[in-house]
Amino acid sequence: xxxxxxxxxxxxxxxxxxxxxxxxxxxxxxxxxxxxxxxPPSRQMILVIRQEAYKQQNATENRFSVNFQxxxxxxxxxxxDSQLGDAAMYFCAPAGGTSYGxxxxxxxxxxxxxx
Amino acid sequence: xxxxxxxxxxxxxxxxNDKSIKCEQNLGHDTMxxxxxxxxxxxxxxxxxxxxxxxINETVPNRFSPxxxxxxxxxxxxxxxxxxxxxxxxxxxxxxxxSYNEQFxxxxxxxxxx
Numbered sequence: 001x002x003x004x005x006x007x008x009x010x011x012x013x014x015x016x017x018x019x020x021x022x023x024x025x026x027x028x029x030x031x032x033x034x035x036x037x038x039x040p041p042s043r044q045m046i047l048v049i050r051q052e053a054y055k056q057q058n059a060t061e062n063r064f065s066v067n068f069q070x071x072x073x074x075x076x077x078x079x080x081d082s083q084l085g086d087a088a089m090y091f092c093a094p095a096g097g098t099s100y101g102x103x104x105x106x107x108x109x110x111x112x113x114x115x
Numbered sequence: 116x117x118x119x120x121x122x123x124x125x126x127x128x129x130x131x132n133d134k135s136i137k138c139e140q141n142l143g144h145d146t147m148x149x150x151x152x153x154x155x156x157x158x159x160x161x162x163x164x165x166x167x168x169x170x171i172n173e174t175v176p177n178r179f180s181p182x183x184x185x186x187x188x189x190x191x192x193x194x195x196x197x198x199x200x201x202x203x204x205x206x207x208x209x210x211x212x213x214s215y216n217e218q219f220x221x222x223x224x225x226x227x228x229x
Contacts, residue, residue, distance in 0.1 A: 032215075033215045035217070039156075042222075043203065043222070043223050044220065044222055044223075045205060045207070045220035045223075046220075047217050047218075047219075050217065089156060091158065095215055096215045100212050100213050100215065101146060101163070101209055101211075101212040101213065101214070101215060101216065101218070102160060102163065102171055103160065103218060104160075105157070105158040105159070107155075107156075107157060108156050108157075108158075
């Protein structure tokens, strides 16, 4: 079974600044994927970025990047040049191994962006 | 073109009633899911169907019954509604359960039980 911990219930950042959201997980699987989803006030769940555990290179998607530390089981999300539209709840979720496509979500981190 | 749609978006009902939530995806995906998001925003999977076959059935009261008439549809029927069933229910789909693909979520159905 996979467990996920997001230790920051809330974070805030100034517009145009950089913020990092942390996520740690526990899994006995060797082949798995990690996802970050965001949920803005509209409550729509939107994929932000994904990382394959077998890849050493950290995933990036425009202003979003991850710091994946496999040995430490850490998967943090960095948001650069923060924008007002980044304000949302962010969820970390591993999947894969014998769980296949089953996502196990963390508790979420609420991100506030100040103008 | 909505990829994953749910109806209704809001549902208010009395304790003891029976209600259904419908979900449809037009992405051609094989796998569909139901998630429950509680008042603390915690998201937990309830059910998953792959090619109309039930493959995930988490610890959920048997008052909840999913039904997949075809690959594009997954409905959730809830009998004898209780106050604790109040939550947001999300439907999602992915290309194939065994390929670790991205899940696409519907807009959610906010269920309020009075």
